[in-house]
Amino acid sequence: MAKAYVYTRHGGPEVEALIDREPPRPGPGQLLVAVRAAGVNPVDHKLRGGYRRPGQAAAELPEVLGSEAAGVVEEVGPDVTGFAVGDAVFGSTLTGGYAEYTLLPVAIAAHKPDGLSFAEAAALPVAAATAYDGVRQLALAAGATLLVTGVGGGVGGYAARLARHEGLRVIGTASEGKKEYVESLGAVHVAPGPELVERIRALAPDGVDGVFDLVGGDHLRAVAELVADRTKLITAGGKQIVAELGGSPVARARSAEVLDAVAALAAADVLRPHLTATYPLERAGEALRAVESGHARGKVVIEVGR
Incomplete structure (x- = not known):
């Protein structure tokens, strides 16, 4: 038997349990991985609450929480090439990352x-992969100005650093308490609130060349007017609204090639994760609360094994 942190039905924190x-x-094309660490993301508590990604099957309860993990290959499924028992790997999980063992599809490992x-x-x-996909989708030339809304979160931090690496000027919206962190990313900080658009225009009088939105809602509606070319308006936070505004969602590649690319950038210190807190599996609920509060800076990770 192995430990896993699950939700037993859809709902709030009260439905979580360590079992x-x-x-x-x-199975074919899959790796059994002994998990060493699992990332914590907002989508984790959204799935617990009943959200499903497009095309995602209904939850088989109890369902293990967590969408990403890193660990060591314990067993290789049929028709797998390029991986062997003992390999250190990471990727998107099939069976949840908050666990001692999970399955990774080789297509996203x-x-x-x-x-x-x-x-x-x-x-x-x-x-990191979402940020990579979004910056690639925008394809802005060096010297262009990119607005990242919600830049203080996990995706936003990666997007800002990658954009700066590619020679873009970055303006980022985030709470006043995240100003120092945002500036450490090389971005110009703007706090949300009244006259947001006017304050951004003071920094970019002709508007911005692209918007990478991670907030959605009225925040997205407000900043959309800042970009003339709506093909350069993308979101990971307000997919229905962005269509009304002439923009589009981030087109996720979800591929091993993207993971290889972001890993190389991380190892080169361009996209090295900013880990703000780590928790053992027994305290996975606390880790998820830290992210669910919306106030986490950088990345929260659960360390499962050594």
Whole structure:
């Protein structure tokens, strides 16, 4: 038996539990991984609450929480090439990351570089890959100005650093308490609130060349007027609204190639994860509360094994 942190029905924190269960068995194209670390993301509590991604099957309860993990290959499923027992890997999970064992599909898994810890690698598949996909989608030229809303969160931090690495000027919206962190990313900080658009225009009188939105709602509606070319308006936080505004959602690649790319950038210190807190599996609920509060800076990770 192995430990896993699950939700037993849809709802709030009260439906979470640490249980014992049989480790999953890998099928074709899958890796059984002994988890060393798991990333914590807002989508985790959204799934617990009943949200499902487009095309995602209904939850089989109890369902293990967590969308990304890093660890060591314990068993290789049929038709798998390029991976072997003992390999250090990371990727998006099929059976949840808050567990001692999980399954990774090889299509969204990659080898962990020696220069990254398991905790750092576990922080890449969701937030860093989303940021990478979004910045690539915008395809702004060096010297252009990019507005990142919600820049103080996990995806926003990665997006700002990647954009700065590519020679973009970055303006980022985040709470006043995150100003120092935002500036450490190389971005110009703007606090949300009254006259937001006017304050951004004071920094960019002709508007911005692209918007990478991570907030949605009225925040997205307000800043949309700042970008003339709406093909350069993308969101990971307000997909229905962005369509009305002429923009589009972040087009996620969800591929091993993207994971290899973000891992190389992380190992080179361009996208090295900013880990703000780590928790043991027994305190996974606390880790999820830290992210669910909306106040976490950088990345929260659960360390499962050594």
